[in-house]
Amino acid sequence: MANRPLPELLAPAGSPEALRxxxxxxxxAVYFGGGAFNARMRAQNFDDEATEAAIRLCHAYGVKAYMTFNTLITDREMPAFLVAAEKAYLAGVDALIVADLGAAAVLRQALPxxxxxxxxxxxxxxxAGARALAERGFCRVVPARELxxxxxxxxxxxSNTEIEIFIHGALCVSHSGQCLFSSLVGGRSGNRGECAQPCRLPDANGKYPLSLKDLCLAREIPFFIENGIDSLKIEGRLKSPQYVYEVVSIYRRLLDERRAATDREMAALAAIFSRSGFxxxxxxxxxxxxxxxxRTEADKQQSASKETTITLPPVPLALRFRMKANEPVALTLQKGEKTVTVTGDIPLVAQNAPMDAAAxxxxxxxxxxxxxxxAETDIDVDAGxxxxxxxxxxxxxxxxxxxETEQRASAAQLPPLPQLQGTAxxxxxxxxxxxxxxxxxxxxxxxxxLPLALYDDxxxxxxDSVAIPPVIMDHEWPDITKMLQKATERGAKHALVSNIGHLAAVKAAGLIPHGDLRLNICNSYAAADYLANGMTDLLLSPELTLPQMRDIGGARRAVxxxxxxxxLLEKCAGRELGGCTACDAGKVRLVDRRGEKxxxxxxxxxxxxxxxxxHPTVMSDRPRELMGAGLSNGHFLFTTETADQVDAVINAYQRATPLYQKIRRM
Structure with a gap:
């Protein structure tokens, strides 16, 4: 382990003070968001001027600057998105963190x-997911925190790309990118940077069945070094500068000393911030x-420490200056291995007070x-x-x-909007x-x-159609591969695919892939990418409005x-909410403070x-709206319905009559 390179230590910055x-x-390295298109819109974030200053400051200290453009983008937002990305590029940003595959396709063409x-x-x-993302131009992948x-x-x-792992900070109970709770229930989209954190709220019984403790992998530093992980990421763009300073300082020491955290260091991390531990x-x-x-009152009192003054040491420069008769003056600055020289006018002959080296x-x-x-000068000035x-x-x-400036040229142009063919x-x-x-x-x-696991004789x-599980960890692939083989032997022909990492396996099994709503398709560029890579048709993100869905052509559907x-929970919530028997019977309900089940x-x-x-989405009595958006042949999602209820739903859509009283519209 002593000879292996250390992973990059990547810190959050929700404000200029946190960045310092x-x-x-x-x-x-530091990651931060601009004024739009980032997943922490409640942070102070950085406007254009602050972004340029932040990147200059990072580079002055040899620190890389990454910007988060990690929200879903619609077709109509794509021009503004590209303008913002180009500004970051011209300012010298070292990388963009992107969540939307359509946005990535645009950047790959416009800012290669x-x-x-x-x-x-x-x-x-x-x-497989990491490899698929690498094929789409990503040089680094941040995989799920549930691994x-x-x-x-x-x-x-x-995989054939850099891997970045979250090691400290808040955990979402849902798989990232797979949470619509805040969006569909509260009207604030987590995928659009406005999460209201409903998982941190109590249920009807005053309990917190969805609130996870913060992640802390400070004892696992040797593992990450030994396995060649490229970057270790600390969460916390909504945290204070003091939090950032103290947490980063501890992880910096652990990495430099290539060791796991001691009990004292774990206690120090908990004192900074925790939710009943880690x-x-x-x-x-x-x-x-x-x-x-x-987060208990005891946690808050433990974290109430006095602020530490955070200062940055000055960056030393070597300065050389030459002023010779009849020659342009020359000034050279050197910082580390970087040296620049600029020249000026030819000096004048002094009439009264000639300049010496001190002046x-x-x-x-x-x-x-x-x-x-x-820190060092070398000044050579001719007399007079x-x-x-x-x-x-x-x-x-x-x-x-x-x-300070890396010369970058750009004339980024938005690629033509894909004209997608075909219909559902x-x-x-x-x-x-x-x-x-x-x-x-x-x-x-x-x-x-039907779920792949239920596809028996x-x-x-x-x-002849199966739904691939939305999550398949690498240790689960052997069982999934066997299921796919048996499904094709039984006559399966179609597969609903909900993750980019599953597409290759589905095609290898000889099944026709169809895109699920979990792909988060919000624009024509993402749709074109999936269709070009073998998808027959696609389910659009339910976060889109009907006009936004209409903007995306081709063989697409919506729920x-x-x-x-x-x-989408990695853990079994049913066991805690109602017990295993109730869970298997489909009778488990999460009841919130308002009594919603x-x-x-x-x-x-x-x-x-x-x-x-x-509340189910219902559009049975709105056929004209669906037709206007090109979604007459949509997708139905049956969960707890009985056989009779399934038939009743179909009847309502065939007759264009209302369904239920408490519903959600598109």
Whole structure:
């Protein structure tokens, strides 16, 4: 381990003050968001001027600057998105963290030299997903936080890209990129940077079944070094500069000393911020109720420490200056291995007061208001010469600008909006049980998707379509591969695919892939990418409005009926909310403070569970609206419905009559 390179230590910055704290604490890189298109819109963030200053400051200290553009982008937003990305590129940003595959496709064409990092919002949870993202131009992937140590090692070993792992900070209970709770229930989209954190709220019983403790992997530093992980990321763009400074300082020490945290250091981290302690449950493969935690009064009192003054040491420069008769003056600045030289006017013959080295040094060594100080000078001035102070000041400013600026040229143009061909010719549906596949359903729907784990001989007699699990960790692939093989042997022909990392396996099995809503398709560029890579048709993100869906052409659908999935949980919520028997019977409900009841279903063949909306999306009596958006042949999502209820839903859509009283519209 002693000879292996250290991972990059990547720190959060929600404000300029937090950015300075991260640099002072020893971060190798800092990530921050601009005024739009980032997943922490509640942070102070950085406007254009602050962004340029932040990047200059980072580079002055040899720290990399990454910007988050990690929200979903619509077609109509794409021009503004590209303008913002180009500004970041021209300012010298080292990489953009991106969540939208359509946005990545645009950047790949418009700014091909700009490095792209795939956000954890891309839902990469296996090596195949990392490879698929690398094929789309990403040089780094931030995989799901739910990975175990073994799966992290596999994803690094079997992918062809840099891997960045979250090691400290708040945990979402849902898989990142797979949470619609805040959006569909509260009107504030987590995928658009406005999460209201409903998972931190109590339920009807005053308990907190969805609030996880903060992640802390400070004891696992040797593992990450040994397995060649490229970057270790600390969460916290909503945290204070003091938090950033103290947490980064501890991890900096652990990395430099290549060791695990001691009990004292773990206690120090908990004193900075915790929710009833920390968890490493996902990493250890121990997913259970011990991972739950809330911010108690004792936690708050423990964290109430006095503020530490955070200062940055000056950056030393070497300065050389030459002023010779009949030659342009020359000023050279050197910072580390970087050297720049600028030239100015030919000096004048002094009439009264010639300049000596001391006079020149007094004017050239003024770097107030910058991170720099002159540590070494070499000034060679011929006797009897002078130069106006204003010219010396201009020369110094020009040299500093050359030192700080990486010359980048760009004439980014938005690629033409893809003109997608084809249409969805008949409605389709997803089911959670075999009993829901009524004769009426099998006749009405072109494809009836049943979970892969339920596709036995009885199912094969009723449908030729399977739904691939939304999460497949690398250790689960052997079982999934066997299921795919048996499904094709039984006559399966179609597969509903909900993750980019599953597409290759589905095609290899000989199944026709269709895109699920979990792909988060919000623009034509993302749709074109999936269609070009083998998808036959696509389900659009339910966060889009009908006009936004209309903007995206081609063979696309939307969920026009059903209780939409709000959260995808790695842990089994049903066991805690109602017990295993109730969970298997589909009778578990999460009841919130207002009395709303959200169905919780276990994914067949796994311990994972899904929380669904308390009110179904219903458009049965709005056929003209669907037709106007080109979505007449939409997708139906059946969860807890009985066979009779399935038939009743179909009847309502056939007759264009209302359904239920409490519903959600598109």
């Amino acid at each position: 704290a991260a640099i002072a604490a020893g971060a190798d 030299l700009l490095p792209l990092h795939a956000s954890t919002q891309c839902s990469a949870h296996n090596a 175990s140590a073994a799966d992290i090692a596999t994803i690094k070993r079997e 968890t490493d449950g996902y990493f250890k493969g121990k997913v259970g109720r011990e991972m739950l935690g809330v 020149v040094s007094k004017n050239l060594c003024r770097f107030g208001g910058t991170p720099y100080t002159v 010469l002078m130069m106006p102070v204003s010219r010396l000041n201009a020369l110094r400013r020009a040299a500093l600008a050359a030192l 010719t008949a409605p389709t549906a997803s089911f959670t049980s075999l009993a829901q596949l009524t004769p009426k359903a099998r006749h009405y729907f072109a494809r009836c998707y 009885r199912a094969a007699a009723l449908t 026009i009926y059903g209780s939409l999935p709000l959260m 959200f169905p919780v279903l276990r994914l067949p063949g796994s311990h994972r569970s899904v929380i669904y909306n308390s």
